[in-house]
Structure formats: structure tokens, C-alpha cells
Amino acid sequence: MRGLPLLVSVGVVAACAAPVPEADVTKGQIRADMREHAMGLTATEVRAGTVTFIARNAGSTAHDLHVLKTDLAPDKLPIDTQTQKAKEDGKLGxxxxxxxxxxxxxxxxxxxxxxxxxxxxPTHYQLGMRSALTVK
Ligand SMILES: [Cu+2]
Structure with missing residues (x-):
């Protein structure tokens, strides 16, 4: 009995990574690269005025991005022990x-x-998804 002809698939399954959006801090643009569990900012200093955050989830679960005006250090926000979330005092958006x-x-x-x-x-702030930003 003859073997079945081999069906060779020549189609390449491309990893469909979305292109990384550009961010130019001189135009007030900051990209936030989010993953488990880090919040990386392409700039940590920006001029006061209109700031556009490009929140890019490079991780494998859903993430949020919140901008809080606070004098507390990035790792010193109070935690709500019920929700396991950081308190969002000073949130601007x-x-x-x-x-x-x-x-x-x-x-x-x-x-x-x-x-x-x-x-x-819940828990992502405590695990390290936080970053300082200075606006001058
Ligand atoms: Cu997260």
C-alpha cells in the first residue's frame, strides 16, 4: 500500500505581534509598557500640559493604567486590604x-x-506595576 501523499504546508504562521507605537516625549507622549508585573515608562520626566500615555499591554493578562498625583514614593501607596488594590487618591485619569x-x-x-x-x-500594584513620573 502506498503512503499518503505528504501535504506540506508552506504557509508560515506569523507571530502576529502588534507594532510598537512610537512615543516622543518632546511632544508630551509617553509609552507605558505593561507586563506581569512591571510598568515601564519610556520617559520619567515630561513638561506640564497635555500628556498622552500610550498604554501598551505587552503581557498576557489584562492590565490597567492609572495616573495619580502624589508625593508618596511609587512603592508607598496605601493598600486597601479588602480589594488588594492601591488607594487611588490624587487620581487624574x-x-x-x-x-x-x-x-x-x-x-x-x-x-x-x-x-x-x-x-x-488587584495585587498588580503590590507585585511591581508602578512607576514614578515627574511633571515640570
Ligand atoms: Cu496589571
């Missing part, structure tokens, strides 16, 4: 549930001061 592999933009008017940018999916 945010995005919820950014799906893995996607990006969303958040445009805010930021006065000069000290900020902390966090993900507040």
Missing part, C-alpha cells in the same frame, strides 16, 4: 482592562508635580 497585545491612549492635562503611574488590577 486612567484606563481599565487593556487587553493583552493591544494599546490604548489616555490624554490628560498634567500640572507640575510628582506622579505615580500604576496598574490597579
Amino acid at each position: 486612567g484606563l481599565d482592562q487593556i487587553a493583552p497585545g493591544t494599546s490604548q491612549n489616555l490624554r490628560l492635562e498634567l500640572p507640575a508635580g510628582s506622579y505615580v503611574v500604576i496598574c490597579n488590577v
